[in-house]
Amino acid sequence: MSSAPYPNPQAIFYQQYEAVRRDEVVGILLALFLGTFGLHHFYLRRTGLGVLYCCFCWTGITTFLGFIECFFMPGRVREFNAFQAAGIAAVLGISMPGWGQPMNVPPYAPQPQAQPQTQMQPGTLQACPRCQRTNAPGSRFCAGCGAALQ
């Protein structure tokens, strides 16, 4: 066991995700050059399909299918990666980061609370004694002239 402090869930997420994620270019190249043997299916853990392609690799059909499928590989790889990421996030109990976006918000950071000051509450608006401007509830200084409120 490591004595290092427990890494944050984000770090674990990226570590695990990097280990399982697949590369679109690799997927395309596998389908194009080794699709005959279903390597692009094994790559995305579609073992059944991969075995099927291996069985029919001598027919030439799988070569043709591999050529066609290389156009679909980017989408399949993204889908695969999204699935893996969702699974890891679920295990770690963190919210799924926006797909394709860097996860730059710590999952356990306190969410910014909706500020009641921004809500219109007619009874608590404060009128400035100097310029009569109405200020948001809780304001200590006037937004218009800077005078102290109450």
Ligand SMILES: [Zn+2]
């Ligand atoms: Zn004022």
